[in-house]
Amino acid sequence: MEITKAVIPAAGLGTRFLPFTKAVPKEMLPVLNKPAIQYIVEEGINSGISNFFMITSKSKEALANYLDSSPCLDMFLQERGKDKLLDKLNRIIRQANFTYVRQSEPLGLGHAISMARHSIGKEYFGILLPDDLIFGKQPGLDQLIKIARQEKASVIAVQEVPREAVSSYGIIAIKKQITPNLYQVGQLVEKPSQKDAPSTLAIIGRYVLSHKIFESIDEISGSATDEIQLTDAISNMMNNSEKVLAYKIQGQRFDTGTPLGWLKANIHMALQDPDYAPAIKEMLNDLGSININAHVVKPKR
Numbered sequence: 093m094e095i096t097k098a099v100i101p102a103a104g105l106g107t108r109f110l111p112f113t114k115a116v117p118k119e120m121l122p123v124l125n126k127p128a129i130q131y132i133v134e135e136g137i138n139s140g141i142s143n144f145f146m147i148t149s150k151s152k153e154a155l156a157n158y159l160d161s162s163p164c165l166d167m168f169l170q171e172r173g174k175d176k177l178l179d180k181l182n183r184i185i186r187q188a189n190f191t192y193v194r195q196s197e198p199l200g201l202g203h204a205i206s207m208a209r210h211s212i213g214k215e216y217f218g219i220l221l222p223d224d225l226i227f228g229k230q231p232g233l234d235q236l237i238k239i240a241r242q243e244k245a246s247v248i249a250v251q252e253v254p255r256e257a258v259s260s261y262g263i264i265a266i267k268k269q270i271t272p273n274l275y276q277v278g279q280l281v282e283k284p285s286q287k288d289a290p291s292t293l294a295i296i297g298r299y300v301l302s303h304k305i306f307e308s309i310d311e312i313s314g315s316a317t318d319e320i321q322l323t324d325a326i327s328n329m330m331n332n333s334e335k336v337l338a339y340k341i342q343g344q345r346f347d348t349g350t351p352l353g354w355l356k357a358n359i360h361m362a363l364q365d366p367d368y369a370p371a372i373k374e375m376l377n378d379l380g381s382i383n384i385n386a387h388v389v390k391p392k393r
Contacts, residue, residue, distance in 0.1 A: 093241045095300060097211070098141045098218035098233070100132060101204040103149040103195040108350055117152045119222045121354060124361040124368070126181075128348050129155060132222045133184055139234035141218060143189045145208040150194060159190050200319025202309050209306040216240055219322075221297025225357055227364075228343025232298045239274065239339055240300040246334065248277070248326070249298035249341040258289040262323040264338050265290035273340040277330065280323045293338060295323065296345060304334055 106118030119129040136144060148155060161182070169175045193207045205219060218233050226232035236247040250264055260283065267278030281290060299322075308328035313320050330336050346360065347353035359376075362368040 093216060093244065095216050095218060095237050095240065096141060097143045097145065097215060098136050098139075098220055099205055099208045099212075100129075100136075100144055100146045100220050100222055101201055102129070102152060102155060102222050103147050103198065103204055104349075105149075105151075105198070106349075109354075117154050118349070119152075120154050120158065121348065123225065123348065123354070123357050124365065127158065128225060129158065129222055130181065130184070131225050132220050133159065133188065135226070135231045135233055136218065136220055137184060137187055138231045139218065139237055141233070142187070143191070143211075145191045145193060145211050147193050147195050147204040147207055149196075149198075156190070156192050159185060161185055198319070201322040202312070202320035202325045205322060205325075206306055206309045206313075206320075209303075212303055212306075214303050216246070216300055216302055219297075219299040219301065223347055223349030223353075224297030224345055225348055226296075226298070226341060226343045226345045227360070230342065232341050232343055232345075233300070235341060236298055236300040236339055239337060243335075243337060245337050246301045246305070246326070246329070247299070247337045247339055249296050250275075250293040250338045251296050251341060251345060252292055253294040255286050255289065255292055258292060258294065259283050259285055261294035261296075263289050263291060264293050264295065266293070266338075270337070273342070275338045275340075277336045277338050279330075280327045282321060282323050293340070295338075296341065298341060301326070302329070302334060304329055304332070308332065 102119050106113035109118050109121065120127040123131060133144065146155060166175065166178065169177055191211060195204050195207060218237065220233060232249060236249060240247045253261060263281045263284055264275065264277050265279035265281065266275045268276040270276060279290065305325055308325040309320060312324050312328050326336060344360065346357035348357050359372065362372045
């Protein structure tokens with residue numbers, strides 16, 4: 093089974109980052125020294141993906157511009173001996189093909205994925221949600237691809253979350269545990285209450301899906317009154333006897349779709365960088381000292 097295609101849904105408005113995202117796509121927010129979208133594409137390439145289908149909106153032209161060659165800038169940098177500044181990005185641009193499909197209305201993740209159907213054909217394909225950055229020894233998507241090939245089944249990434257957080261995620265019900273980190277999914281429950289959650293395994297932004305997901309999206313779209321949810325389409329696919337697995341992804345995940353998650357990702361990456369780590373550690377130690385001193389009650393004299 094060859095999996096070389098991936099969809100990146102990037103049409104969201106990024107309202108949690110306004111006013112910044114009024115002019116700049118949230119996927120272009122920098123995480124240390126490069127935008128979030130570059131980490132996503134690098135993960136895809138390192139997982140064997142060579143064809144990316146990015147679902148965008150009319151305000152996201154910066155994404156296409158960033159992932160395109162710029163001969164004038166390359167020449168300018170080369171003349172000044174600074175051509176290495178774009179080496180990594182230019183390598184990405186040469187390694188992969190990028191196709192951009194505009195989603196005219198925000199009709200949900202399921203609808204966004206369906207817009208790539210004619211490019212996917214009858215293949216399994218990856219999905220990378222750009223809000224989720226995953227750092228680890230093995231690329232997140234690559235972990236799912238290996239399982240999909242082995243099991244010849246769709247695979248979704250999951251992560252343990254605190255029970256008080258289940259209402260913010262899609263949660264899986266386990267039909268069967270295959271290995272300590274791999275499960276057959278019995279049911280998907282979108283944003284359940286704590287008491288109704290069948291587990292604390294939350295779906296996060298990495299998937300490898302069969303092309304049959306498109307038929308399921310079509311089936312549920314007729315009855316959808318609002319946005320078309322991908323979890324509903326996956327549930328429909330399971331109801332039609334398609335096996336879906338869930339893998340507890342290995343690595344550290346940050347939700348950069350929120351300001352707090354984005355800040356945490358920046359601090360994490362800075363602490364991994366030898367140029368920044370000493371200064372960041374010193375700053376954090378200083379902040380810790382200030383915080384401790386601020387809560388010390390001085391004895392009365």
